[in-house]
Amino acid sequence: MRGKRKRGRKSVLTAAGCGLCLTFSLCLAVPVSVSANSAQSDWNGTYANGTISKDEECPVIVERELLTFDVSEFPRSHYESREAFLSYSGNVSAEYTFYNPEDYTVTATLLFPFGKAPDYGFQVDPMTMETCYDADTEKYGVRVNGEEIKKKLRHTYAADDFELERDLAKLHDGYVDDPFYDPNMPVTRYTYTANGIDPELNGAASAGFRLYGGGGKTKVYMENSSGYNRLGKELEISAWVNNGVQVDVYMIGEQPEELPDWYICEDGAMEERTEGEMNLTDVEEMTFRELAMMSYDPDSHISESDWYNAVIYEMNLYEKDFGFIESFFDKLDVSDTLMRWYEYEITIGPGGRITNEVTAPVYPEIHGESTPTYDYTYLLSPAQTWKEFHDLEVVIRTPYIMRESSLEGFEKTEDGYTLAADSLPTGELEFTLAKTEGSPLANRDSDGAGTGYLAGYFLAAAGIVLAAGTAAGIVLVRRRERKG
Numbered sequence: 001m002r003g004k005r006k007r008g009r010k011s012v013l014t015a016a017g018c019g020l021c022l023t024f025s026l027c028l029a030v031p032v033s034v035s036a037n038s039a040q041s042d043w044n045g046t047y048a049n050g051t052i053s054k055d056e057e058c059p060v061i062v063e064r065e066l067l068t069f070d071v072s073e074f075p076r077s078h079y080e081s082r083e084a085f086l087s088y089s090g091n092v093s094a095e096y097t098f099y100n101p102e103d104y105t106v107t108a109t110l111l112f113p114f115g116k117a118p119d120y121g122f123q124v125d126p127m128t129m130e131t132c133y134d135a136d137t138e139k140y141g142v143r144v145n146g147e148e149i150k151k152k153l154r155h156t157y158a159a160d161d162f163e164l165e166r167d168l169a170k171l172h173d174g175y176v177d178d179p180f181y182d183p184n185m186p187v188t189r190y191t192y193t194a195n196g197i198d199p200e201l202n203g204a205a206s207a208g209f210r211l212y213g214g215g216g217k218t219k220v221y222m223e224n225s226s227g228y229n230r231l232g233k234e235l236e237i238s239a240w241v242n243n244g245v246q247v248d249v250y251m252i253g254e255q256p257e258e259l260p261d262w263y264i265c266e267d268g269a270m271e272e273r274t275e276g277e278m279n280l281t282d283v284e285e286m287t288f289r290e291l292a293m294m295s296y297d298p299d300s301h302i303s304e305s306d307w308y309n310a311v312i313y314e315m316n317l318y319e320k321d322f323g324f325i326e327s328f329f330d331k332l333d334v335s336d337t338l339m340r341w342y343e344y345e346i347t348i349g350p351g352g353r354i355t356n357e358v359t360a361p362v363y364p365e366i367h368g369e370s371t372p373t374y375d376y377t378y379l380l381s382p383a384q385t386w387k388e389f390h391d392l393e394v395v396i397r398t399p400y401i402m403r404e405s406s407l408e409g410f411e412k413t414e415d416g417y418t419l420a421a422d423s424l425p426t427g428e429l430e431f432t433l434a435k436t437e438g439s440p441l442a443n444r445d446s447d448g449a450g451t452g453y454l455a456g457y458f459l460a461a462a463g464i465v466l467a468a469g470t471a472a473g474i475v476l477v478r479r480r481e482r483k484g
Contacts, residue, residue: 060106060348061388064097067378071398071416071433074374075120075363082123082135091140092378093359100348111171112142112151112342114360116158133335134301140359144346151342155302157310158339159317171341176309178316180219180253183289183308190249190259190283194241197264197276204267207247207278208238209260211322219252219323221291221315223330226268228320235322238270247278252288295333302338310334364433371436373403378429394419394429401437406430 069092079085100106117133124131134153141148156170175183197205206227211220212234222237224247229236239247241264249260264276292311296304311332318326348354364374380392394410396402396417402410407425410417 059100059102059387061099061101062096062386062390063099063353064391064393065389066095066393066395068093068095068395069362069376069397071362071364071374071376071396071400074366074372074400074433074435077366078120079123082125082132085121085123086135086139088361090362090364091359092362093357095355095357097353097355098348099353100351103350105347105349105352107345107347110142110342110344110346110356111154111168112344112358113156113167114140114340114342116337116339118363131336133338134340136361137301137340139361142342142344142359143355143357145355149344149346151344153301154341154343155306155310155338156341157313157317157334158337167339170309170313172305172309174305176312178312181288181312181315183287183292185253185288186255187253187286187288187291188251188255188283189286189291190251191281192247192249192260192262192278193281194243194245194247194264194276194278197241197243198274199243201242201266201274203240203242205241205274205276206238206265206268206270207241207262207276208236208265208270209262210234210236211324213322216323217254218256219315219319219325221250221252221325221327223248223327225327227270228324228326229270230321235320235324236270237324238265238268240268241276241278243276246281250291252291292332295331295335297335300335302335306338307334310338371434371438373432373434374400375430375432380425380428384424389424390422392421392424396431396433398433400433400435403432403434403438405432 071090073089075088075090076084079088114137117136121136123135137153142151143149154171156167192207194205194207210231220237222239224239225237226240227238229238241247259280260278262278264274264278266272266274289308292308293304296302296307298304311334314332314334314337315325320326346354346356362376364376367373367375378394396410398416402417406427407419407429409421410419410431
């Protein structure tokens, strides 16, 4: 069966941690699907994740969590300017009161992943025409006992739904220790130019060659590959071409004894060969680090190692048979596939308490166009992993109407809704807001999904404690104990 043609990029979230870690999570991924008609009616928003403890011996107790949604306005599906996007005020904050009952001081590195920039937040600089992916990174911050604290901006590759262990394993101090890739590994780029193709094909022609072997010593990356096909003990790789089109093939690791044996076919089915050839017009040697960093902007907020590690993850994710790396990007530009994290440090003394508040914009799931509804989700169940979790208070500050909620007990107030519990409720917190009364499903398709969507995932304010060795070999999150 022939491999799929080039498709929209998936998004995967990953991270890393070793030792004692408190992690606050806000993850936004934004895959795009457009409906058959030009109008979009659904936008998948974000969900929030409660506090998690994986270390059964962790002494830290969650005495109280104050979860506050400030929804004085709904987001727009599109913003004309950076200033307009940054003026959106909808946010969620989680304030935890942590108590250390032991007789030693605990110092921990904290991670706050606050997600990819949403599709409607991608603003283009009118002077450079470059996209500003990190326009909202400084909009909200992290506080300890009411004081703003220093934080470092980190990035990891983001795709698919958030998975705690997998995504924490993506954060590294320095370059990731990959089983195959190494910054100094040799790479050779072979540039081929298409010539002699029948012009009657009108751009339908495809050029292909075949790989064989296990790919254990050599990986093959070809920009803008259009398909692949397993043919017995070989893998056929193809790309759309026309006269004058250049195709770059990168041989990573050991160089093969024979270069690709190209042929031209009438179309992407690669069944009928036709006239034309692929001529080798340039050869360039480089290191793998130079290849991985060829689209990196040193003036960006992204560290060199975070960018490099994201490229490594994507290459491993899309590797097929015989070491072929399916390409969904040009020049290894992963800038629109990065989840943003804040990294910072806290200390809790013997018998001490601190409050740690994290705040981030909240992008709800939107259904409908003329009278849309806005769905918010906060995952409470992960907080059951803590040794102790006491009081929870939920405050929703909004002028809008709550049409439904998954939890009973919300009370209407002058400025919104509140819910108080002396223990962790069973189930997740989901609620729907709208400007008017009515059915929250009125503007959805019959299957509950729209004909098109801009999708995002939002994990907010998740405190995570990891046991030492959770991600072996990763030295990022650490625990230091000081007696007395």
